[in-house]
Amino acid sequence: MYSETSRRDRVNQNLIPKEETVKFLLNYSKALSVIDYNKMKFEALLN
Amino acid sequence: MKNSTISDALLVSDYMKGNESALSNLITRHKQRIYSFIYSKVYDRDVAEDIFQDTFIKVIKTLKKGAYNEEGKFLPWVMRIAHNLVIDHFRKNNRMPKFENNDDFNIFSVLSDGALNAEKQLVKEQVEKDVRRLIEELPLDQKEVLMMRMYKEMSFKEISEQTGVSINTALGRMRYALINLRKVIDKHNIILTN
Numbered sequence: 001m002y003s004e005t006s007r008r009d010r011v012n013q014n015l016i017p018k019e020e021t022v023k024f025l026l027n028y029s030k031a032l033s034v035i036d037y038n039k040m041k042f043e044a045l046l047n
Numbered sequence: 048m049k050n051s052t053i054s055d056a057l058l059v060s061d062y063m064k065g066n067e068s069a070l071s072n073l074i075t076r077h078k079q080r081i082y083s084f085i086y087s088k089v090y091d092r093d094v095a096e097d098i099f100q101d102t103f104i105k106v107i108k109t110l111k112k113g114a115y116n117e118e119g120k121f122l123p124w125v126m127r128i129a130h131n132l133v134i135d136h137f138r139k140n141n142r143m144p145k146f147e148n149n150d151d152f153n154i155f156s157v158l159s160d161g162a163l164n165a166e167k168q169l170v171k172e173q174v175e176k177d178v179r180r181l182i183e184e185l186p187l188d189q190k191e192v193l194m195m196r197m198y199k200e201m202s203f204k205e206i207s208e209q210t211g212v213s214i215n216t217a218l219g220r221m222r223y224a225l226i227n228l229r230k231v232i233d234k235h236n237i238i239l240t241n
Contacts, residue, residue: 016085018098022074025103029070034111041112 055121063110081118081129088133102129174239189224192217
């Protein structure tokens with residue numbers, strides 16, 4: 001008998017990104033610094 | 048104050064002022080909706096993960112630059128970024144379709160490089176050199192016509208004008224030049240192949 005769940009059911013599952021992805025974003029945010037200089041904005045990633 | 052009661056607008060404002068934990072709250076609050084939206088389009092966990100990450104990298108950069116101006120509409124704004132990145136993803140994939148080789152099909156059987164490989168190039172050069180040497184053995188009048196026709200790509204009218212013979216004579220010399228070349232090739236069992 002055909003019993004595979006439909007695409008919609010699969011999408012409706014509680015889908016969330018991996019914890020490491022969220023962690024990466026939070027660390028990226030902390031490391032990113034935007035420097036204003038003469039009306040120009042420079043991005044700098046500080047480790 | 049509980050996180051759930053703080054509006055998106057306030058969290059965005061806090062984050063733009065340097066409060067990093069506000070970003071954490073925003074991601075926690077909206078990650079499921081945004082990720083599910085992306086996954087519903089791409090149906091691939093890894094791709095969805097990448098697009099989710101790229102979406103928030105754009106969000107972070109925009110907010111840190113102070114370029115965000117849609118106060119109160121944070122989620123629709125992020126969803127729009129995600130939507131655009133999904134479109135980019137499909138565009139990129141259409142431009143560069145993926146082929147996986149298997150036992151029935153190998154992409155290299157239908158794709159080929161028109162350029163000669165090193166070995167074929169060597170053979171071609173050798174053949175051309177051999178033909179030149181054979182031509183040198185022809186009687187002068189035949190050699191002259193053949194050189195003009197094959198290497199200078201002149202018409203028989205032009206050849207007749209330049210050599211001062213009739214077109215028929217030029218044609219005859221060309222004919223005998225080819226016959227003689229074939230004779231020499233057969234006699235010495237020379238293999239000219241590429």
